[in-house]
Amino acid sequence: MGTVVDAPATTNASKDVSENHLGDKQVTVVFVLGGPGSGKGTQCANIVEHFGFTHLSAGDLLRAEIKSGSENGTMIQNMIKEGKIVPSEVTIKLLQRAMLESENNKFLIDGFPRNEENRAAFEEVTKIVPEFVLFFDCSEEEMEKRLLSRNQGREDDNIDTIRKRFKVFVESSLPVVEYYNSKSKVKKIDAGKPINEVFEDVKGIFSLFA
Ligand SMILES: Nc1ncnc2c1ncn2[C@@H]1O[C@H](COP(=O)(O)OP(=O)(O)OP(=O)(O)O)[C@@H](O)[C@H]1O
Numbered sequence: 001m002g003t004v005v006d007a008p009a010t011t012n013a014s015k016d017v018s019e020n021h022l023g024d025k026q027v028t029v030v031f032v033l034g035g036p037g038s039g040k041g042t043q044c045a046n047i048v049e050h051f052g053f054t055h056l057s058a059g060d061l062l063r064a065e066i067k068s069g070s071e072n073g074t075m076i077q078n079m080i081k082e083g084k085i086v087p088s089e090v091t092i093k094l095l096q097r098a099m100l101e102s103e104n105n106k107f108l109i110d111g112f113p114r115n116e117e118n119r120a121a122f123e124e125v126t127k128i129v130p131e132f133v134l135f136f137d138c139s140e141e142e143m144e145k146r147l148l149s150r151n152q153g154r155e156d157d158n159i160d161t162i163r164k165r166f167k168v169f170v171e172s173s174l175p176v177v178e179y180y181n182s183k184s185k186v187k188k189i190d191a192g193k194p195i196n197e198v199f200e201d202v203k204g205i206f207s208l209f210a
């Protein structure tokens with residue numbers, strides 16, 4: 001991964017995570033990143049069951065927004081079909097609302113931040129710094145195979161959109177992982193292994209925070 005110069009000590013990136021507040025509650029946030037089909041949603045479900053987090057998938061929130069008939073629905077649907085990243089203000093509002101409405105204070109934010117704009121806007125608007133970033137590392141070959149056999153009726157699980165999503169991941173999302181890596185915040189997992197073996201590695205990380 002590339003090197004990024006550390007931010008000065010006064011920025012949010014180096015702020016003590018115990019100072020994360022949303023409304024009147026203190027929150028813990030873990031960003032869950034990885035390529036399309038790397039297994040983020042699958043492992044988040046396991047983490048919820050074992051470690052009491054609430055799972056917020058940015059993609060799921062955007063898909064729910066389309067279904068709700070929101071004024072942004074058509075724009076979001078078009079962006080998802082093209083594998084493009086929806087403007088940050090839309091996604092951040094959905095994430096903030098979901099965290100405020102939850103009774104929990106521990107959140108797995110899956111598939112966000114997806115680009116530098118997502119990252120900087122979230123930090124600016126919420127002042128929340130992630131406890132750490134869980135990064136699922138998987139080959140494109142394996143991810144493509146998984147997505148093409150996922151069968152959940154997702155409009156973006158077709159080969160043309162999958163290729164576009166891979167390109168966006170490499171060009172826009174990996175730099176975000178590199179940014180957090182430069183802050184020593186990334187915990188990388190080999191996500192190419194079977195589901196239960198990946199979860200053994202995930203458990204090792206979360207037990208430290210249980
Ligand atoms: N370790 C694994 N080995 C084999 N198949 C897996 C593994 N992890 C997840 N899968 C399967 O791969 C598909 C994609 O997994 P999942 O939906 O969790 O990925 P994702 O990272 O959330 O993808 P997306 O970014 O597209 O939402 C699912 O059908 C899931 O059952």
Ligand SMILES: Nc1ccn([C@@H]2O[C@H](COP(=O)(O)O)[C@@H](O)[C@H]2O)c(=O)n1
Pocket residue numbers: 036057058059060062079080081083084085086087091110111112113114118156165
């Ligand atoms: N921060 C994000 C997250 C997702 N999107 C859009 O949703 C699509 C599906 O996301 P998954 O995490 O469920 O794979 C993604 O390809 C984007 O079009 C987004 O815009 N911003």
Ligand SMILES: [Mg+2]
Pocket residue numbers: 040041057059
């Ligand atoms: Mg997912």
